[in-house]
Amino acid sequence: MLAFLITFLPIISFILWVYYKDKYNRENISILLKYFILGIILSFFAIIIEKFLIDRNIFEDDTNLIYTAFVIAGCTEEILKGLVLYIFSKKEDSYDEKLDGIMYSVFLSLGFATVENLIHINYDSKMIFQVAFIRAIISIPAHIMFAITMGYYISKYKFEKNIAKKRQNLILAFLIPILLHGTFDFILMIQYKWIIIVFIIYIIILATINLNNKAIKRQIELGLLSIKDIQRNNYSTFLKIINIYLDILGCKEIVALPGGNSDLTNFKCTLNNTDILICCIQNDLIGETAKDEDKWESTGRPDVQSFLARMVLNDCKKGIIITNSTFSSNAIEFANNLNDQNRGIEIKLIDGYELTKSIRNHKYYIIKEGLINEVKYNI
Numbered sequence: 001m002l003a004f005l006i007t008f009l010p011i012i013s014f015i016l017w018v019y020y021k022d023k024y025n026r027e028n029i030s031i032l033l034k035y036f037i038l039g040i041i042l043s044f045f046a047i048i049i050e051k052f053l054i055d056r057n058i059f060e061d062d063t064n065l066i067y068t069a070f071v072i073a074g075c076t077e078e079i080l081k082g083l084v085l086y087i088f089s090k091k092e093d094s095y096d097e098k099l100d101g102i103m104y105s106v107f108l109s110l111g112f113a114t115v116e117n118l119i120h121i122n123y124d125s126k127m128i129f130q131v132a133f134i135r136a137i138i139s140i141p142a143h144i145m146f147a148i149t150m151g152y153y154i155s156k157y158k159f160e161k162n163i164a165k166k167r168q169n170l171i172l173a174f175l176i177p178i179l180l181h182g183t184f185d186f187i188l189m190i191q192y193k194w195i196i197i198v199f200i201i202y203i204i205i206l207a208t209i210n211l212n213n214k215a216i217k218r219q220i221e222l223g224l225l226s227i228k229d230i231q232r233n234n235y236s237t238f239l240k241i242i243n244i245y246l247d248i249l250g251c252k253e254i255v256a257l258p259g260g261n262s263d264l265t266n267f268k269c270t271l272n273n274t275d276i277l278i279c280c281i282q283n284d285l286i287g288e289t290a291k292d293e294d295k296w297e298s299t300g301r302p303d304v305q306s307f308l309a310r311m312v313l314n315d316c317k318k319g320i321i322i323t324n325s326t327f328s329s330n331a332i333e334f335a336n337n338l339n340d341q342n343r344g345i346e347i348k349l350i351d352g353y354e355l356t357k358s359i360r361n362h363k364y365y366i367i368k369e370g371l372i373n374e375v376k377y378n379i
Helices: 002-019 029-055 061-089 098-123 125-159 163-189 195-210 213-220 227-232 235-249 301-313 329-340 352-360 363-368
Strands: 252-256 264-271 274-281 318-323 346-350
Touching: 002 029, 002 098, 002 125, 029 061, 029 098, 061 098, 061 125, 061 163, 098 125, 125 163, 235 264, 235 274, 235 352, 274 301, 301 318, 301 329, 301 346, 329 346
Parallel strands: 274 318, 318 346
Antiparallel strands: 252 264, 264 274
16 A cells, blocks of 8 residues: 555656646546556556567676667657557547647656556565655656657647658657657666766756746747737737737738727638638726636627628628637527528637637747747746
């Protein structure tokens, strides 16, 4: 029972830490648990393969350490995890932003680390607390760092359009975690006391790369915007973000229409040779303060009905309403019913979540337009 608690407490702690890092579009816990279980199952295949490679090890001294660290441990474990992540993540319908790939990878790795914890703790039962403590503060965080790196490049592979870059990201998704894992194990296995200094420096470098705020922006959050950012910023910044979104969609000939105000602007553009009317609505905060998006006004059915009338006046069959908050259930029902009638008229509703998700998956545009200094983001 004690071994069980010591094994799982660090794992559970890291699961909660990683899960709540996804602040804006949290993945379904059942999907993440699936990857955790896959990691547990995968560990037994790794044990079999590693036993096979150990039995056929012909190397000695330093060469043996390199072989053990990089081939037996690094290659076996990271290639297996990479293959499972690659195969299963391709089938996920909810895999719609880059952070999802990192979450899948981390939970897969934590499942793998759970079995490793049990093996190491039971192998050295006389030093159970020492082993558990060392693995909790060193080994498990290291595995999370390898997983973040793998998930980062798997996501870059998934969302990259360029074939050459796509192939490069897939290779890096395997290669970099193997090198990191191999280096980590090699440092642990070297018997010289001075190497502890190198080991500490290595851990600090990994922590700096993967755990500080700047790295979290690059590798965990993978985006510079959240729905709260759009809600808190002024209307001109909101419109600039929308223009970036329209650029991402491929809209051409974007023209602002007269008759707007400080909270509502209409655009007309062409998309796939079709005229599109776009309405941008920035809703207000309800009350003086708000800690989350539920305290903001939503865009309602009258807004959608009014937009439909403007579509008719502007001779547009298709329209997009973009808001910084959410749509009411009545607004969503009205738009869905209209679209289901097959009258040739279609209205697409884009709420703050959908807007920021699209922007986060195209960080290039944020950098290009210089929004980093304008939009305050909260990691």
